[in-house]
Amino acid sequence: MARISVFGIGYVGVVSAACLAKDGHQVIAVDVDPGKIAAINSGKSPIVENGLDPLIAQVVAEGKLTATDDVQYAIDNSDASFIAVGTPSAPDGSVGLKYVTAVCENIGKALANKDSNHSVVIRSTIVPGSCENTCIPTLEKASGKKAGEGFGVGYYPEFLRESTAIEDYYDPGLIVFGALDDYTTEILTELNQDLGCKIHVVDLRTAEMVKYTSNTWRAVKVTFANEIGNIAKASGLDGQTVMEILCSDKKVNISSYFMRPGFAFGGSCLPKDVRALRHLAAELDTPAHILNAVLEANESQIKRAETMVLASGAKKVGFVGISFKPGTDDMRESPLAELAARLIAQGVQVEIFDPFVFEAYANANSTAGRGNDVIPDLADRMVESLDALIDESGAVLVGNFYGETVQKLEEAAKTRPVFDLTRLNRKMVSGGNYEGICW
Ligand SMILES: NC(=O)c1ccc[n+]([C@@H]2O[C@H](COP(=O)([O-])OP(=O)(O)OC[C@H]3O[C@@H](n4cnc5c(N)ncnc54)[C@H](O)[C@@H]3O)[C@@H](O)[C@H]2O)c1
Numbered sequence: 001m002a003r004i005s006v007f008g009i010g011y012v013g014v015v016s017a018a019c020l021a022k023d024g025h026q027v028i029a030v031d032v033d034p035g036k037i038a039a040i041n042s043g044k045s046p047i048v049e050n051g052l053d054p055l056i057a058q059v060v061a062e063g064k065l066t067a068t069d070d071v072q073y074a075i076d077n078s079d080a081s082f083i084a085v086g087t088p089s090a091p092d093g094s095v096g097l098k099y100v101t102a103v104c105e106n107i108g109k110a111l112a113n114k115d116s117n118h119s120v121v122i123r124s125t126i127v128p129g130s131c132e133n134t135c136i137p138t139l140e141k142a143s144g145k146k147a148g149e150g151f152g153v154g155y156y157p158e159f160l161r162e163s164t165a166i167e168d169y170y171d172p173g174l175i176v177f178g179a180l181d182d183y184t185t186e187i188l189t190e191l192n193q194d195l196g197c198k199i200h201v202v203d204l205r206t207a208e209m210v211k212y213t214s215n216t217w218r219a220v221k222v223t224f225a226n227e228i229g230n231i232a233k234a235s236g237l238d239g240q241t242v243m244e245i246l247c248s249d250k251k252v253n254i255s256s257y258f259m260r261p262g263f264a265f266g267g268s269c270l271p272k273d274v275r276a277l278r279h280l281a282a283e284l285d286t287p288a289h290i291l292n293a294v295l296e297a298n299e300s301q302i303k304r305a306e307t308m309v310l311a312s313g314a315k316k317v318g319f320v321g322i323s324f325k326p327g328t329d330d331m332r333e334s335p336l337a338e339l340a341a342r343l344i345a346q347g348v349q350v351e352i353f354d355p356f357v358f359e360a361y362a363n364a365n366s367t368a369g370r371g372n373d374v375i376p377d378l379a380d381r382m383v384e385s386l387d388a389l390i391d392e393s394g395a396v397l398v399g400n401f402y403g404e405t406v407q408k409l410e411e412a413a414k415t416r417p418v419f420d421l422t423r424l425n426r427k428m429v430s431g432g433n434y435e436g437i438c439w
Contacts, residue, residue, distance in 0.1 A: 001025050002187060005078035007103045009036045009067065011047055012123060012158045013084035015165040018045075018052060020191075021059035028074045029067040040067035051166045075110035080119040080187050083107075084158070087124045095127045097134050104135050108142025111151050119152030119184040121177075125215070128208040131155045131178075152184035155204045157211035172197045174214065178204035220290075227290045231277065234284035261438035263399065263421035264301040264335035267324040268371070271298070271333045302335050305421055305437060306342050309397060312417050312435075316349040318393030320386070320409065321400025321422075322357055322375075329360040332371030336399040336421075341374035352381045353389040355402065390416075398422055 001024045006017040009031040017040075021027040029040055036046040043060040045052040059065040068074060075081065085099035100122065107120055122135055136147045147153045156177035160168040175197050179185040185201060192199050202210070228246075229239025247254050258265075265271070274294055281288035309317060324334035331337050340350045360368035361379050369378045383389045386405055390396060395417040398409055406424050413434040420428065420436045430436050 002080060002191070003078040004028075005030055005074035005081045007031075007074075007081055007083045007107070008085035008099070008124070009033070009040065009046060010084065010086060011049070011162055011165070012160065013082070014040070014045065014047055014056075015049060015052065015160060015169060016082065016084065016123070016158065017065055018055045018059055019166060019169045021062075021064035022055060025064070025191075026078075027059075027065045028078055029065065030069065030071060030074045031067065032069060034069070037067040037069055040065065049165050050163055055166065071106045072110045072113065075107060075114055075118065079117065080121055080152070080184070081107055082121050082123050082156075084123045087126055095125070095130065097126065097130060100124050100126060100130070101134060101138050104138040105142045108139040111139070111143035111145060117152065117183050119154060119179075119181075119187055121154040121156050121184065121188065123156055123158045125157060125211050126155075126208055127212065128205040130208060131204045136180075148180035152179065152181045152187075153204075154179040154184040154188055155207045156188055157207060157214075159211075159214060170195065174200075174210075176200040176202060176207050176210050178202050178207040180204070224290050227288060230286050231281045231284065231288065234286040235280070262423065263305065263437060264298045266333045266335040266338075268330060268332040271295075298335075301437075302339055302342075305339050305397075305419065308419055308435060308437065309339075309343060309348070309395070310346065312395055312419075314348065314395035314417055316351070316392065316394040317343060318383070318389040318396045319350060319352045319354070320389070320396060320398045320402070320405055322352045322354045322378075323400065324371075326400040326402055327356065329354075329356040329365075329368070330371055331357065331369060334371065337372055337374050339397075339399075341376075344376065350375075350381060351383050351389055351392060352378075353383050353386050353405075354400065358382050358384055395419065398424060 003026045004020055005028040006013045007030045009017065009029045013029065017027045017029045031037055039046040040056060040060065043057040045056045056065065083100060083103050085103050087100060088096045090096045111118060120139060122131060131153065136153055139151065140147055143151060145151055154177055159172060159174050172195055175192050175195065177188045179188060189199060225243050228243060232239035232242045274291055278288045278291040281291065319336065319340055322334060322336050322340060323329055323331050344350050357369065361382055372378050375381065386408055390408065390412045396409065396412050398418065398420045399422065401422040409418060409424050412418055417433050420434065423436060423439065428434055428436065429439050
Protein backbone atom coordinates (compact mmCIF):
# COMPACT_ATOMS: atom_id res chain seq x y z
CA MET A 1 0.00 0.00 0.00
CA ALA A 2 1.23 3.46 -0.88
CA ARG A 3 1.17 6.78 0.93
CA ILE A 4 -0.34 9.40 -1.36
CA SER A 5 -0.97 13.11 -1.06
CA VAL A 6 -3.67 14.58 -3.29
CA PHE A 7 -3.35 18.29 -4.06
CA GLY A 8 -6.69 19.92 -4.89
CA ILE A 9 -9.78 18.48 -3.20
CA GLY A 10 -12.21 19.38 -5.95
CA TYR A 11 -14.47 17.04 -7.91
CA VAL A 12 -11.53 14.95 -9.12
CA GLY A 13 -9.23 15.16 -6.12
CA VAL A 14 -11.74 14.28 -3.44
CA VAL A 15 -13.08 11.25 -5.29
CA SER A 16 -9.64 9.82 -5.96
CA ALA A 17 -8.49 10.62 -2.40
CA ALA A 18 -11.52 8.80 -0.95
CA CYS A 19 -11.23 5.81 -3.31
CA LEU A 20 -7.48 5.48 -2.75
CA ALA A 21 -8.12 5.52 1.00
CA LYS A 22 -10.88 2.92 0.59
CA ASP A 23 -8.40 0.71 -1.25
CA GLY A 24 -6.15 0.80 1.82
CA HIS A 25 -3.69 3.54 0.88
CA GLN A 26 -2.79 6.21 3.39
CA VAL A 27 -4.03 9.47 1.88
CA ILE A 28 -3.44 13.11 2.75
CA ALA A 29 -5.68 15.60 0.92
CA VAL A 30 -4.21 19.09 0.50
CA ASP A 31 -6.12 22.21 -0.42
CA VAL A 32 -5.97 25.97 0.05
CA ASP A 33 -9.67 26.11 0.95
CA PRO A 34 -10.06 25.81 4.75
CA GLY A 35 -13.74 24.88 4.38
CA LYS A 36 -12.88 21.79 2.33
CA ILE A 37 -10.14 20.75 4.75
CA ALA A 38 -12.50 21.12 7.71
CA ALA A 39 -15.24 19.16 5.90
CA ILE A 40 -12.99 16.21 5.22
CA ASN A 41 -11.46 16.14 8.69
CA SER A 42 -14.95 16.01 10.14
CA GLY A 43 -15.81 13.07 7.90
CA LYS A 44 -17.94 14.98 5.41
CA SER A 45 -17.71 15.35 1.66
CA PRO A 46 -16.94 18.89 0.46
CA ILE A 47 -18.90 18.23 -2.76
CA VAL A 48 -22.16 16.56 -3.69
CA GLU A 49 -21.41 13.28 -5.46
CA ASN A 50 -23.26 9.99 -5.45
CA GLY A 51 -21.95 7.69 -2.66
CA LEU A 52 -19.21 10.03 -1.54
CA ASP A 53 -20.62 11.05 1.89
CA PRO A 54 -20.60 7.56 3.42
CA LEU A 55 -17.26 6.77 1.76
CA ILE A 56 -15.56 9.83 3.25
CA ALA A 57 -17.14 9.20 6.64
CA GLN A 58 -15.79 5.62 6.55
CA VAL A 59 -12.21 6.33 5.43
CA VAL A 60 -11.81 9.33 7.73
CA ALA A 61 -13.09 7.26 10.69
CA GLU A 62 -10.60 4.53 9.78
CA GLY A 63 -7.78 7.11 9.79
CA LYS A 64 -7.00 6.44 6.12
CA LEU A 65 -7.82 9.96 4.91
CA THR A 66 -6.87 13.28 6.48
CA ALA A 67 -6.79 16.80 5.04
CA THR A 68 -4.37 19.67 5.57
CA ASP A 69 -3.00 22.85 4.04
CA ASP A 70 0.52 21.97 5.22
CA VAL A 71 2.42 21.13 2.02
CA GLN A 72 5.66 20.09 3.74
CA TYR A 73 3.78 17.73 6.05
CA ALA A 74 1.97 16.18 3.08
CA ILE A 75 5.19 15.69 1.11
CA ASP A 76 7.12 14.29 4.07
CA ASN A 77 4.37 11.80 4.81
CA SER A 78 3.66 10.49 1.31
CA ASP A 79 5.55 8.66 -1.44
CA ALA A 80 3.70 10.31 -4.30
CA SER A 81 1.64 13.44 -4.82
CA PHE A 82 -1.28 13.65 -7.22
CA ILE A 83 -2.08 17.13 -8.53
CA ALA A 84 -5.79 17.63 -9.25
CA VAL A 85 -6.19 21.42 -9.16
CA GLY A 86 -8.36 23.23 -11.67
CA THR A 87 -7.17 24.27 -15.13
CA PRO A 88 -9.88 26.75 -16.18
CA SER A 89 -9.70 28.45 -19.57
CA ALA A 90 -7.62 31.60 -19.79
CA PRO A 91 -9.45 34.54 -21.46
CA ASP A 92 -7.92 33.63 -24.86
CA GLY A 93 -9.13 30.01 -24.56
CA SER A 94 -5.74 28.57 -23.69
CA VAL A 95 -5.39 26.21 -20.75
CA GLY A 96 -5.03 28.11 -17.47
CA LEU A 97 -1.99 26.75 -15.68
CA LYS A 98 -1.77 29.20 -12.77
CA TYR A 99 -3.04 26.73 -10.15
CA VAL A 100 -0.90 23.89 -11.51
CA THR A 101 2.17 26.14 -11.52
CA ALA A 102 1.48 27.32 -7.97
CA VAL A 103 1.13 23.75 -6.68
CA CYS A 104 4.29 22.64 -8.51
CA GLU A 105 6.15 25.49 -6.88
CA ASN A 106 4.84 24.56 -3.43
CA ILE A 107 5.62 20.88 -3.91
CA GLY A 108 9.06 21.69 -5.34
CA LYS A 109 9.97 23.77 -2.27
CA ALA A 110 8.93 20.93 0.00
CA LEU A 111 10.87 18.39 -2.09
CA ALA A 112 14.00 20.46 -1.52
CA ASN A 113 13.76 19.34 2.14
CA LYS A 114 13.04 15.68 1.46
CA ASP A 115 15.71 13.05 0.84
CA SER A 116 13.67 9.91 0.10
CA ASN A 117 11.95 9.04 -3.21
CA HIS A 118 8.92 11.05 -4.19
CA SER A 119 6.82 11.19 -7.36
CA VAL A 120 4.78 14.11 -8.59
CA VAL A 121 1.89 12.94 -10.74
CA ILE A 122 -0.21 15.51 -12.54
CA ARG A 123 -3.87 14.55 -12.98
CA SER A 124 -5.24 17.94 -14.01
CA THR A 125 -6.11 18.30 -17.68
CA ILE A 126 -3.22 20.11 -19.37
CA VAL A 127 -2.35 20.52 -23.07
CA PRO A 128 0.49 18.49 -24.61
CA GLY A 129 3.84 19.92 -23.61
CA SER A 130 2.60 21.44 -20.32
CA CYS A 131 4.38 18.86 -18.17
CA GLU A 132 7.65 19.31 -20.00
CA ASN A 133 7.45 23.07 -20.49
CA THR A 134 5.77 24.23 -17.29
CA CYS A 135 5.41 21.61 -14.55
CA ILE A 136 8.87 20.05 -14.70
CA PRO A 137 10.83 23.33 -14.95
CA THR A 138 8.79 24.76 -12.05
CA LEU A 139 9.37 21.67 -9.90
CA GLU A 140 13.09 21.61 -10.76
CA LYS A 141 13.60 25.28 -10.03
CA ALA A 142 11.78 25.16 -6.69
CA SER A 143 13.37 21.90 -5.52
CA GLY A 144 16.87 22.38 -6.92
CA LYS A 145 16.59 18.72 -8.08
CA LYS A 146 16.42 17.09 -11.49
CA ALA A 147 13.17 15.52 -12.63
CA GLY A 148 13.44 11.78 -13.19
CA GLU A 149 16.43 11.59 -10.85
CA GLY A 150 15.88 13.73 -7.73
CA PHE A 151 12.12 13.13 -7.89
CA GLY A 152 9.73 11.25 -10.17
CA VAL A 153 7.22 12.78 -12.58
CA GLY A 154 4.14 11.36 -14.22
CA TYR A 155 1.10 12.52 -16.14
CA TYR A 156 -1.95 10.43 -15.41
CA PRO A 157 -5.19 11.98 -16.71
CA GLU A 158 -8.51 11.39 -15.01
CA PHE A 159 -11.56 10.35 -17.06
CA LEU A 160 -14.25 10.09 -14.40
CA ARG A 161 -17.65 11.65 -14.95
CA GLU A 162 -19.27 13.66 -12.19
CA SER A 163 -22.37 11.90 -10.77
CA THR A 164 -20.90 8.45 -11.54
CA ALA A 165 -17.39 9.29 -10.35
CA ILE A 166 -16.94 6.48 -7.81
CA GLU A 167 -18.37 3.90 -10.21
CA ASP A 168 -16.04 5.20 -12.94
CA TYR A 169 -13.07 5.03 -10.56
CA TYR A 170 -13.57 1.30 -10.04
CA ASP A 171 -14.64 0.54 -13.61
CA PRO A 172 -12.61 2.88 -15.84
CA GLY A 173 -13.00 2.89 -19.60
CA LEU A 174 -9.45 4.02 -20.13
CA ILE A 175 -6.20 4.11 -18.18
CA VAL A 176 -3.22 5.91 -19.66
CA PHE A 177 -0.18 7.52 -18.14
CA GLY A 178 3.30 8.71 -18.95
CA ALA A 179 6.20 8.70 -16.51
CA LEU A 180 9.76 9.93 -16.59
CA ASP A 181 11.10 7.25 -14.28
CA ASP A 182 10.60 3.65 -13.12
CA TYR A 183 9.58 4.62 -9.59
CA THR A 184 6.57 6.55 -10.88
CA THR A 185 5.72 3.85 -13.43
CA GLU A 186 5.70 1.24 -10.69
CA ILE A 187 3.43 3.27 -8.40
CA LEU A 188 0.92 4.00 -11.17
CA THR A 189 0.96 0.44 -12.46
CA GLU A 190 0.39 -0.94 -8.97
CA LEU A 191 -2.51 1.43 -8.30
CA ASN A 192 -4.28 0.36 -11.50
CA GLN A 193 -3.37 -3.27 -11.93
CA ASP A 194 -6.53 -4.75 -10.36
CA LEU A 195 -9.02 -2.56 -12.22
CA GLY A 196 -9.45 -4.94 -15.16
CA CYS A 197 -8.69 -2.28 -17.76
CA LYS A 198 -5.70 -2.22 -20.10
CA ILE A 199 -3.01 0.17 -18.85
CA HIS A 200 -1.49 2.27 -21.63
CA VAL A 201 1.99 3.45 -20.68
CA VAL A 202 3.09 6.20 -23.07
CA ASP A 203 5.20 9.36 -23.04
CA LEU A 204 3.98 12.39 -21.10
CA ARG A 205 2.79 14.33 -24.17
CA THR A 206 0.82 11.43 -25.62
CA ALA A 207 -0.96 10.99 -22.28
CA GLU A 208 -1.75 14.73 -22.25
CA MET A 209 -3.10 14.54 -25.82
CA VAL A 210 -5.22 11.45 -25.13
CA LYS A 211 -7.09 13.35 -22.42
CA TYR A 212 -7.98 16.23 -24.76
CA THR A 213 -8.84 13.83 -27.56
CA SER A 214 -11.18 11.97 -25.24
CA ASN A 215 -13.01 15.07 -24.05
CA THR A 216 -13.19 16.58 -27.52
CA TRP A 217 -14.53 13.32 -28.92
CA ARG A 218 -17.25 13.30 -26.27
CA ALA A 219 -18.12 16.90 -27.22
CA VAL A 220 -18.21 16.01 -30.93
CA LYS A 221 -20.52 13.06 -30.21
CA VAL A 222 -22.97 15.24 -28.26
CA THR A 223 -23.00 17.91 -30.94
CA PHE A 224 -23.36 15.42 -33.79
CA ALA A 225 -26.24 13.65 -32.04
CA ASN A 226 -27.93 17.01 -31.45
CA GLU A 227 -27.51 18.04 -35.08
CA ILE A 228 -28.95 14.77 -36.35
CA GLY A 229 -31.75 15.09 -33.80
CA ASN A 230 -32.58 18.59 -35.06
CA ILE A 231 -32.63 17.50 -38.72
CA ALA A 232 -34.68 14.42 -37.82
CA LYS A 233 -37.24 16.49 -35.92
CA ALA A 234 -37.51 18.96 -38.80
CA SER A 235 -38.19 15.93 -41.04
CA GLY A 236 -40.99 14.80 -38.72
CA LEU A 237 -38.88 12.03 -37.18
CA ASP A 238 -37.77 11.08 -33.66
CA GLY A 239 -34.06 11.93 -33.46
CA GLN A 240 -33.48 9.69 -30.44
CA THR A 241 -34.87 6.68 -32.30
CA VAL A 242 -32.60 7.41 -35.26
CA MET A 243 -29.51 7.67 -33.04
CA GLU A 244 -30.41 4.58 -31.00
CA ILE A 245 -30.63 2.52 -34.18
CA LEU A 246 -27.39 4.01 -35.49
CA CYS A 247 -25.63 3.10 -32.24
CA SER A 248 -26.88 -0.48 -32.35
CA ASP A 249 -24.26 -1.09 -35.07
CA LYS A 250 -21.25 -1.86 -32.91
CA LYS A 251 -19.36 -3.24 -35.88
CA VAL A 252 -18.90 -0.08 -37.91
CA ASN A 253 -20.71 2.85 -36.29
CA ILE A 254 -19.70 2.49 -32.64
CA SER A 255 -16.26 1.01 -33.04
CA SER A 256 -12.76 2.00 -34.02
CA TYR A 257 -13.73 1.86 -37.71
CA PHE A 258 -13.04 5.18 -39.44
CA MET A 259 -11.14 6.39 -36.35
CA ARG A 260 -7.65 6.11 -37.75
CA PRO A 261 -6.00 9.40 -38.74
CA GLY A 262 -4.96 9.48 -42.39
CA PHE A 263 -6.30 10.88 -45.65
CA ALA A 264 -9.62 12.39 -46.66
CA PHE A 265 -12.76 10.28 -47.13
CA GLY A 266 -14.16 9.80 -50.59
CA GLY A 267 -15.92 7.26 -52.74
CA SER A 268 -19.33 7.01 -54.23
CA CYS A 269 -21.27 7.38 -50.96
CA LEU A 270 -19.86 9.47 -48.11
CA PRO A 271 -19.25 12.78 -49.92
CA LYS A 272 -22.54 12.79 -51.82
CA ASP A 273 -24.53 11.68 -48.79
CA VAL A 274 -23.09 14.30 -46.46
CA ARG A 275 -23.83 16.91 -49.15
CA ALA A 276 -27.38 15.66 -49.56
CA LEU A 277 -28.13 15.65 -45.84
CA ARG A 278 -26.69 19.14 -45.58
CA HIS A 279 -28.92 20.21 -48.47
CA LEU A 280 -31.96 18.68 -46.80
CA ALA A 281 -31.10 20.51 -43.56
CA ALA A 282 -30.91 23.79 -45.46
CA GLU A 283 -34.30 23.11 -47.09
CA LEU A 284 -35.69 22.44 -43.62
CA ASP A 285 -34.11 25.64 -42.35
CA THR A 286 -32.14 23.65 -39.79
CA PRO A 287 -28.51 24.52 -39.04
CA ALA A 288 -25.94 21.87 -40.00
CA HIS A 289 -22.70 23.16 -38.50
CA ILE A 290 -21.13 19.73 -38.15
CA LEU A 291 -22.01 18.65 -41.69
CA ASN A 292 -20.54 21.89 -43.05
CA ALA A 293 -17.42 21.43 -40.97
CA VAL A 294 -17.04 17.80 -42.09
CA LEU A 295 -16.99 18.77 -45.76
CA GLU A 296 -14.67 21.70 -45.09
CA ALA A 297 -12.28 19.61 -43.00
CA ASN A 298 -12.22 16.87 -45.62
CA GLU A 299 -11.29 19.37 -48.31
CA SER A 300 -8.55 20.76 -46.07
CA GLN A 301 -7.06 17.28 -45.63
CA ILE A 302 -6.62 17.08 -49.43
CA LYS A 303 -5.06 20.54 -49.35
CA ARG A 304 -2.73 19.41 -46.57
CA ALA A 305 -1.41 16.55 -48.71
CA GLU A 306 -1.09 18.87 -51.70
CA THR A 307 0.92 21.38 -49.65
CA MET A 308 3.12 18.58 -48.30
CA VAL A 309 4.04 17.39 -51.80
CA LEU A 310 4.48 20.85 -53.31
CA ALA A 311 6.65 22.00 -50.39
CA SER A 312 9.10 19.21 -51.20
CA GLY A 313 9.64 20.64 -54.68
CA ALA A 314 9.21 17.14 -56.19
CA LYS A 315 8.64 17.34 -59.95
CA LYS A 316 7.84 13.66 -60.63
CA VAL A 317 5.58 11.96 -58.12
CA GLY A 318 4.63 8.29 -58.24
CA PHE A 319 1.23 7.56 -56.70
CA VAL A 320 0.71 4.21 -54.99
CA GLY A 321 -3.06 3.90 -55.17
CA ILE A 322 -5.56 6.12 -56.97
CA SER A 323 -8.94 4.44 -56.38
CA PHE A 324 -10.91 5.67 -53.38
CA LYS A 325 -9.75 2.74 -51.28
CA PRO A 326 -7.63 -0.40 -51.74
CA GLY A 327 -9.29 -3.50 -53.17
CA THR A 328 -11.45 -1.71 -55.74
CA ASP A 329 -11.01 0.05 -59.08
CA ASP A 330 -13.78 2.52 -58.18
CA MET A 331 -12.50 6.06 -58.53
CA ARG A 332 -15.70 7.96 -57.88
CA GLU A 333 -14.81 10.99 -55.74
CA SER A 334 -11.45 9.47 -54.86
CA PRO A 335 -9.54 12.10 -52.89
CA LEU A 336 -6.33 10.63 -54.33
CA ALA A 337 -7.56 11.38 -57.84
CA GLU A 338 -8.39 14.93 -56.75
CA LEU A 339 -4.92 15.29 -55.23
CA ALA A 340 -3.23 13.93 -58.37
CA ALA A 341 -5.25 16.27 -60.59
CA ARG A 342 -4.26 19.29 -58.52
CA LEU A 343 -0.59 18.35 -58.66
CA ILE A 344 -0.77 17.76 -62.42
CA ALA A 345 -2.42 21.15 -62.86
CA GLN A 346 0.57 22.69 -61.09
CA GLY A 347 3.11 21.08 -63.40
CA VAL A 348 3.97 17.96 -61.37
CA GLN A 349 4.40 14.79 -63.47
CA VAL A 350 2.27 12.03 -61.98
CA GLU A 351 2.47 8.29 -62.66
CA ILE A 352 0.27 5.80 -60.89
CA PHE A 353 0.61 2.27 -59.53
CA ASP A 354 -2.77 0.84 -58.58
CA PRO A 355 -3.18 -2.89 -59.19
CA PHE A 356 -6.98 -2.71 -59.25
CA VAL A 357 -7.38 0.22 -61.62
CA PHE A 358 -4.54 -1.21 -63.74
CA GLU A 359 -6.34 -4.54 -63.99
CA ALA A 360 -9.52 -2.84 -65.12
CA TYR A 361 -7.60 -1.20 -67.98
CA ALA A 362 -5.64 -4.40 -68.76
CA ASN A 363 -8.91 -6.33 -69.02
CA ALA A 364 -10.29 -3.56 -71.19
CA ASN A 365 -13.26 -3.34 -68.83
CA SER A 366 -15.79 -0.87 -70.08
CA THR A 367 -15.76 0.62 -66.59
CA ALA A 368 -11.98 1.05 -66.41
CA GLY A 369 -11.16 4.33 -64.69
CA ARG A 370 -14.80 4.66 -63.65
CA GLY A 371 -15.47 7.82 -61.75
CA ASN A 372 -12.35 9.63 -62.90
CA ASP A 373 -13.28 12.95 -64.29
CA VAL A 374 -10.34 14.91 -62.97
CA ILE A 375 -7.08 13.21 -64.06
CA PRO A 376 -6.14 13.81 -67.70
CA ASP A 377 -4.82 10.75 -69.61
CA LEU A 378 -5.34 8.42 -66.68
CA ALA A 379 -4.74 5.22 -68.69
CA ASP A 380 -1.37 6.51 -69.92
CA ARG A 381 -0.26 7.29 -66.40
CA MET A 382 -0.88 3.78 -65.09
CA VAL A 383 2.29 1.77 -64.38
CA GLU A 384 2.21 -2.00 -63.92
CA SER A 385 5.34 -2.39 -61.86
CA LEU A 386 5.99 -0.76 -58.51
CA ASP A 387 9.76 -1.01 -59.11
CA ALA A 388 9.39 0.98 -62.32
CA LEU A 389 7.22 3.57 -60.58
CA ILE A 390 9.78 4.03 -57.80
CA ASP A 391 12.69 4.20 -60.26
CA GLU A 392 10.99 6.80 -62.40
CA SER A 393 9.70 9.01 -59.57
CA GLY A 394 11.56 11.70 -57.69
CA ALA A 395 9.10 11.18 -54.87
CA VAL A 396 6.48 8.59 -53.97
CA LEU A 397 3.04 9.24 -52.52
CA VAL A 398 1.46 6.29 -50.71
CA GLY A 399 -2.29 6.74 -50.98
CA ASN A 400 -3.61 3.19 -50.58
CA PHE A 401 -2.18 0.42 -48.45
CA TYR A 402 -1.27 -2.74 -50.38
CA GLY A 403 0.54 -5.23 -48.11
CA GLU A 404 2.84 -6.45 -50.86
CA THR A 405 4.24 -2.95 -51.47
CA VAL A 406 5.35 -2.17 -47.93
CA GLN A 407 8.89 -3.50 -48.02
CA LYS A 408 9.74 -1.83 -51.32
CA LEU A 409 8.28 1.47 -50.19
CA GLU A 410 10.20 1.36 -46.92
CA GLU A 411 13.34 0.85 -49.03
CA ALA A 412 12.33 3.68 -51.35
CA ALA A 413 12.13 6.03 -48.34
CA LYS A 414 15.88 5.60 -47.93
CA THR A 415 16.59 7.24 -51.29
CA ARG A 416 13.75 9.66 -52.08
CA PRO A 417 10.88 11.51 -50.41
CA VAL A 418 7.96 9.27 -49.49
CA PHE A 419 4.66 10.94 -48.51
CA ASP A 420 2.49 8.49 -46.66
CA LEU A 421 -1.26 9.09 -46.35
CA THR A 422 -2.10 5.63 -45.03
CA ARG A 423 0.89 4.42 -42.97
CA LEU A 424 3.09 1.70 -44.30
CA ASN A 425 4.22 0.60 -40.92
CA ARG A 426 3.11 1.63 -37.40
CA LYS A 427 6.74 2.19 -36.47
CA MET A 428 7.32 4.82 -39.15
CA VAL A 429 7.06 8.45 -38.09
CA SER A 430 7.95 11.59 -40.04
CA GLY A 431 11.67 12.16 -40.35
CA GLY A 432 14.32 12.28 -43.06
CA ASN A 433 12.81 11.44 -46.46
CA TYR A 434 9.66 10.02 -44.95
CA GLU A 435 6.63 12.13 -44.13
CA GLY A 436 3.38 10.77 -42.77
CA ILE A 437 0.32 12.98 -43.07
CA CYS A 438 -0.61 12.80 -39.37
CA TRP A 439 2.25 10.93 -37.69
N1 LIG B 1 -14.60 17.61 -12.91
C1 LIG B 1 -14.45 16.57 -13.69
O1 LIG B 1 -15.37 15.81 -13.96
C2 LIG B 1 -13.10 16.26 -14.26
C3 LIG B 1 -12.87 14.99 -14.83
C4 LIG B 1 -11.60 14.70 -15.31
C5 LIG B 1 -10.61 15.68 -15.25
N2 LIG B 1 -10.87 16.89 -14.72
C6 LIG B 1 -9.76 17.85 -14.63
O2 LIG B 1 -9.23 17.74 -13.32
C7 LIG B 1 -8.80 19.02 -12.84
C8 LIG B 1 -9.53 19.37 -11.56
O3 LIG B 1 -10.90 19.52 -11.84
P1 LIG B 1 -11.98 19.70 -10.69
O4 LIG B 1 -13.30 19.75 -11.36
O5 LIG B 1 -11.76 18.69 -9.63
O6 LIG B 1 -11.57 21.16 -10.14
P2 LIG B 1 -12.13 21.93 -8.85
O7 LIG B 1 -12.11 23.37 -9.19
O8 LIG B 1 -13.39 21.30 -8.39
O9 LIG B 1 -11.05 21.64 -7.74
C9 LIG B 1 -9.79 22.19 -7.71
C10 LIG B 1 -9.33 22.28 -6.25
O10 LIG B 1 -7.98 22.69 -6.25
C11 LIG B 1 -7.81 23.52 -5.11
N3 LIG B 1 -6.58 24.30 -5.25
C12 LIG B 1 -6.33 25.40 -5.99
N4 LIG B 1 -5.06 25.82 -5.80
C13 LIG B 1 -4.50 24.95 -4.96
C14 LIG B 1 -3.20 24.84 -4.38
N5 LIG B 1 -2.24 25.72 -4.66
N6 LIG B 1 -2.96 23.81 -3.54
C15 LIG B 1 -3.91 22.91 -3.25
N7 LIG B 1 -5.16 22.97 -3.76
C16 LIG B 1 -5.44 23.97 -4.59
C17 LIG B 1 -9.08 24.35 -5.09
O11 LIG B 1 -9.29 24.98 -3.83
C18 LIG B 1 -10.11 23.29 -5.41
O12 LIG B 1 -10.58 22.66 -4.24
C19 LIG B 1 -9.04 19.99 -14.00
O13 LIG B 1 -7.87 20.09 -14.76
C20 LIG B 1 -10.13 19.32 -14.79
O14 LIG B 1 -10.10 19.72 -16.14
C21 LIG B 1 -12.09 17.20 -14.21
